[in-house]
Amino acid sequence: MLRMIYAYWQECAPAPGRLPSRRALDPLRIPRLLEYMWLVDVLPRSLSPSPGPRFRMRLVGGAMQRFGIHAAPGDFIENLLPPDALPLRELHQLAEQRRPAWYRGPAYMPHDRELHALERIFLPMADDGETVDVVLGLTVFFDEQGREMLG
DSSP states (O other), X not given: OHHHHHHHHHHHOSSTTOOOOGGGOOGGGOGGGGGGEEEEXXXXXGGOSSSSOEEEEEEEOHHHHHTTOSOOTTOBGGGTSOTXXXXXXXXXXXXXXXXXXXXXXXXXXXXXXXXXXXXXEEEEEOTTSSSOOEEEEEEEEEOXXXXXXXX
């Protein structure tokens, strides 16, 4: 699924070196992935009381909700994680460097369901093709045997 969303994200780019916009996403082209997707708004520094942007959940896919992630649309990610947590550091790097981030390992956010590991990708998006204003994420969950857990 991560390869599929990455390939789709690349297809959505308006030109080489330019980032796709959120409006370029067509849910009808990626129906199998929708449950595992989430979107995060990147709020500019001028709207942030701390250095760097803030990250606010815009969309949380159904599988994420069924796994009991403690995040809902409107929540600020920095309120859900310690300030030095890897996902938050990766989001800041992504906003600055405009490059995807991939991770596989234990979950950083609490979940209600038992899971052994997760794999996720962060993909930068920009209405102007340059300034990251949304992060497209996709998360897949795994049990102790390394099998994908379906939401």
